[in-house]
Amino acid sequence: MKSEYRTRQREELLRYLASVPGHGLTVSEICTHMKEQGYSIGTTTVYRTLDKLVEEGEVNRYVAQDNAGAVYEYIDKSNSCSQPVCFHCKCERCGRLIHLKCDEMVHVANHLEEHHGFVLDPVRTVFYGICGDCRAALEG
């Protein structure tokens, strides 16, 4: 069920997501922001448009550990993991999703497979923790 029409709602939604790369947004946050900007979009439309964007590979969808619902995040093609293997680190404080291109992931995957017979799925695996900015903020 891919998108075939260009509509105002779709354009505004994609523009907003693209304006905050590396940051996941809930549907509620998106609707609130749109309303404040005077570009109100119905909640149903937001869900349906996001579904399409996920299917088209423009947006990623994650579910937070808490109960706040799913978060959607623009996939920045210029600054993101088009590489076969990369890290996804999720900050538990600010909610930011960090993409790391790093060989360490390859080491981990190799180790898991060779020593434990476990074949890692890098797309679904997310490292949880506290990012550098938040750590600095917390430590004052």
Added chain:
Amino acid sequence: MKSEYRTRQREELLRYLASVPGHGLTVSEICTHMKEQGYSIGTTTVYRTLDKLVEEGEVNRYVAQDNAGAVYEYIDKSNSCSQPVCFHCKCERCGRLIHLKCDEMVHVANHLEEHHGFVLDPVRTVFYGICGDCRAALEG
């Protein structure tokens, strides 16, 4: 808000979870099972008791990628991580949660902190992939 009393509901719930180690259960599944066994427990109580068990470290809580709600899983201490750092590997095929005591995790955590400023939370981080048994079954 830790548990202070021993109640029938708490005992039955914990016994059930402990009887299916390595397998996550939704609240709905738990309630259905209890009803079938003649040990009905109110949904509210299941939620509140699970919250306490999570807080006490008896049970882990995960949220699935789909919208089916959270799953709760007993932490098997005899076959699990009493060590400060350990792997949690979740098989995407059989759903088993595998605990690995392994120094590799220490390397990853150190690397993330030193090179990326990210402090890893080993408790909440889960590696997704395919376990050795399932891989053998798939290839067999």
Added chain:
DNA sequence: TTGCGTGCAAAGGTTTTGCATGGCA
């Protein structure tokens, strides 16, 4: 004009909260 997109209302789930009752210690 055609058919997808939109949005309101309503429904379906999961999870939480209020409140009176039950039960452990």
Added chain:
DNA sequence: TGCCATGCAAAACCTTTGCACGCAA
């Protein structure tokens, strides 16, 4: 007896679905 635990009902959320209308192509 003093609290905590329980569970019903209701509410709060998030998400999906039905349906009539709007709008891009």
